[in-house]
Amino acid sequence: MTHPEEPFVFPRTGHAVRNRTVLAAMTNKQSHSNGVLSDDEINWLLKRADGGFGIITTAATHVTEEGQGWVGEMGVWGDHHIDRLRELTSGVRERGALSLAQIFHGGMRAPEDITGKQPLSASVNECKESHSGKSREATGDEIDHLIEAFGDAAARCAIAGFDGVELHGAHGYLICQFLGEKTNRRNDKWGGDCKSRTNFLLEIIRNVKSKTPENFIVGVRLSPEYQQIGVRIQDTITQAKKIVEEGIDFLHISCWDCFTPSSEFPEDPRMITEWFSQEFGQAVPLISTGAIWSRQDTIDVLSQGATLIGIGRAAIGYADWAANISNPNYSPPRPPFSVMHLREQGLSDTFVDYMRNWKEFVE
Numbered sequence: 001m002t003h004p005e006e007p008f009v010f011p012r013t014g015h016a017v018r019n020r021t022v023l024a025a026m027t028n029k030q031s032h033s034n035g036v037l038s039d040d041e042i043n044w045l046l047k048r049a050d051g052g053f054g055i056i057t058t059a060a061t062h063v064t065e066e067g068q069g070w071v072g073e074m075g076v077w078g079d080h081h082i083d084r085l086r087e088l089t090s091g092v093r094e095r096g097a098l099s100l101a102q103i104f105h106g107g108m109r110a111p112e113d114i115t116g117k118q119p120l121s122a123s124v125n126e127c128k129e130s131h132s133g134k135s136r137e138a139t140g141d142e143i144d145h146l147i148e149a150f151g152d153a154a155a156r157c158a159i160a161g162f163d164g165v166e167l168h169g170a171h172g173y174l175i176c177q178f179l180g181e182k183t184n185r186r187n188d189k190w191g192g193d194c195k196s197r198t199n200f201l202l203e204i205i206r207n208v209k210s211k212t213p214e215n216f217i218v219g220v221r222l223s224p225e226y227q228q229i230g231v232r233i234q235d236t237i238t239q240a241k242k243i244v245e246e247g248i249d250f251l252h253i254s255c256w257d258c259f260t261p262s263s264e265f266p267e268d269p270r271m272i273t274e275w276f277s278q279e280f281g282q283a284v285p286l287i288s289t290g291a292i293w294s295r296q297d298t299i300d301v302l303s304q305g306a307t308l309i310g311i312g313r314a315a316i317g318y319a320d321w322a323a324n325i326s327n328p329n330y331s332p333p334r335p336p337f338s339v340m341h342l343r344e345q346g347l348s349d350t351f352v353d354y355m356r357n358w359k360e361f362v363e
């Protein structure tokens with residue numbers, strides 16, 4: 001049985017993680033309007049590195065200016081971002097953790113109100129982020145440009161000192177829109193069957209690897225299921241096989257709740273993590289995230305076959321959550337949290353306000 005306090009070494013790159021805990025990517029709206037990191041955003045992440053997490057993942061960060069999904073989102077689309085990113089990565093390293101930047105493009109979920117441009121996607125899709133109510137279909141040239149932009153952003157992250165990147169293919173953003181059968185109805189090489197819909201992501205992986213050092217970690221986060229986009233668990237496994245064959249350093253599945261079965265196959269007793277761990281075995285390190293609050297939860301998810309466990313809301317509530325994980329009875333109180341408590345955990349007023357959107361999180 002694997003315990004959460006056990007270290008782990010990424011087989012290809014040799015990067016050592018001090019334990020099995022990963023701070024999952026969490027948008028916090030604290031960056032400046034030009035995408036540069038603020039002191040508040042650096043502080044919140046460094047406090048989690050102080051708090052014992054093995055890997056610190058940044059919030060989703062856009063690879064082109066037009067890919068921005070929210071106000072206050074950190075960017076990696078320009079060289080002006082690098083200096084503050086370097087402050088973050090050196091701080092994380094000094095505190096003994098690894099750092100990953102979660103790179104993404106909002107696609108049809110990049111609001112025209114922010115970017116001034118009609119959102120683009122794999123196909124023409126209905127979206128409230130567009131003034132016309134529809135995204136436009138990306139041209140072949142635009143797709144080539146986007147693939148290069150992911151690679152350039154990853155290269156910037158490497159220069160800024162990150163240990164690697166997580167390609168955000170989950171939650172309905174651009175990569176996910178290419179993977180899903182509802183949002184990708186193209187007939188060219190970027191669309192078609194479930195395997196062809198993986199081509200955009202595969203090219204991004206190739207481009208990122210070609211522009212970053214050999215020992216740079218390249219992982220992918222996927223939603224196993226996402227109905228609005230047409231992402232289904234069996235397709236996701238097929239698509240994940242393709243990217244694992246391509247060579248990635250981890251597969252991160254965003255389960256939201258690691259303790260419920262597939263919504264498509266509720267009769268199947270397996271938890272979603274088990275679908276993936278049974279399929280991939282040792283072929284790729286697996287990160288699984290969703291509703292983990294206690295040490296027992298971490299043990300359960302590691303027993304389901306995860307290699308590393310992602311922590312979201314518990315890490316907002318408790319900066320030192322990971323430092324407590326060897327305590328057999330660790331199960332800290334759950335939300336709602338008082339504003340004072342959240343401030344003590346290193347959240348700025350901006351972040352606390354954002355957390356009011358999450359049901360019953362802030363008192």
Ligand SMILES: Cc1cc2nc3c(=O)[nH]c(=O)nc-3n(C[C@H](O)[C@H](O)[C@H](O)COP(=O)(O)O)c2cc1C
Pocket residue numbers: 024025026027028059060102168170171221254255256289290291292310311312313314355358
């Ligand atoms: C405030 C907040 C912001 C989030 N932002 C992101 C994000 O930028 N990228 C991402 O992949 N997931 C994001 N997520 C999802 C988390 O990474 C995680 O998968 C989810 O919260 C479930 O884990 P938990 O139950 O431990 O919170 C966000 C979640 C929260 C609560």
